[in-house]
Amino acid sequence: MYKVFVNNTPIILSTKKSIEGYIKISIKEVDLPSVIRDILQKEAAKIEVKYHLYHKSEDKLIEQLYTKLPVVVAGGGKVYNDKKEVLFIRRNDKWDLPKGKAEKKEDMETAAIREVEEETGVTGLEITKFLYRTHHIFKRNGEFRLKVTYWFEMKTDYKGELIPQLNEGITKVKWKDRKKAKKALLDSYENIKQLFSYEYLG
Numbered sequence: 273m274y275k276v277f278v279n280n281t282p283i284i285l286s287t288k289k290s291i292e293g294y295i296k297i298s299i300k301e302v303d304l305p306s307v308i309r310d311i312l313q314k315e316a317a318k319i320e321v322k323y324h325l326y327h328k329s330e331d332k333l334i335e336q337l338y339t340k341l342p343v344v345v346a347g348g349g350k351v352y353n354d355k356k357e358v359l360f361i362r363r364n365d366k367w368d369l370p371k372g373k374a375e376k377k378e379d380m381e382t383a384a385i386r387e388v389e390e391e392t393g394v395t396g397l398e399i400t401k402f403l404y405r406t407h408h409i410f411k412r413n414g415e416f417r418l419k420v421t422y423w424f425e426m427k428t429d430y431k432g433e434l435i436p437q438l439n440e441g442i443t444k445v446k447w448k449d450r451k452k453a454k455k456a457l458l459d460s461y462e463n464i465k466q467l468f469s470y471e472y473l474g
Contacts, residue, residue: 274333276418277408278311280462284324285333294324299333304340305416308409337418341409345374346421347384350403350467351394354429358453361391361436362444367456369464371421372440380422388426392445393435396428406463423467 275282290296297307307323314321327333348371351359360367372387374380385397403423409416434445448456457465 274337274407275463275466276337277406277461277463278308279315281311281315281321282462283307283311284322285337286324286326287328287330287333288324288326290326291322291324294322296324296326299325299327299336299340302340308416337407341416341418344417344419345380346371346419347374347380347382347387348372348421348423349384349388349397349399349426350423351388351392351397351426351428353427353431353447355447355449357447357449359388359392359394360446360448360453360456361442362446363440363442367460367464369423369467371423381424384422384424385426391437391440391442393433394428394430394445395432396430397426398428399424399426401425403467406466408461408463421463 274285276285284291284294285299302325311321311323325333325337327336348369349359350369353359359370361370362368370388370391372383372391374383378386381399385399388397389395401424403425406421406423408419410419411417434447436442436445453468457468
């Protein structure tokens with residue numbers, strides 16, 4: 273099963289024949305921009321709507337998804353320091369984790385480290401493991417796009433200044449301990465929350 277977020281509303285992609293309470297559509301046949309517009313309209317009216325896109329093959333779910341919208345591939349980092357604090361950025365009035373679009377022919381690990389460095393000023397980053405791949409919808413130049421972000425856990429012993437990348441709309445960069453991270457996640461995105469364990473979210 274996969275989730276594609278439209279703001280904080282997930283579209284479920286799965287091989288299940290049906291999910292109770294969800295509108296089921298074959299992913300081969302779906303008009304995804306129409307589904308997205310419906311979700312945004314319902315969200316604005318505070319009406320819950322649940323969509324389930326189905327295919328009997330799990331491999332085909334993602335393959336078909338990537339044909340429905342232009343795809344932007346990005347890399348991002350969940351970064352820990354020596355105190356086990358997590359690195360957060362503030363952008364668009366939400367707490368987020370540093371991430372950004374991969375450059376042409378750039379591998380995901382390189383893209384993730386570069387983007388964390390550019391957006392926060394933190395250096396000395398070392399990837400410890402691959403975490404997760406998230407999917408969310410955004411709009412650019414009047415067109416819906418699918419952002420696929422490859423997230424990596426990283427560590428650093430960096431103790432220098434945190435420098436927000438202002439030209440990317442980042443207003444703050446902060447190290448947050450567990451208590452402050454839990455609070456920040458209340459004012460974050462659902463796809464970011466997926467990267468944290470229940471001890472942060474509970």
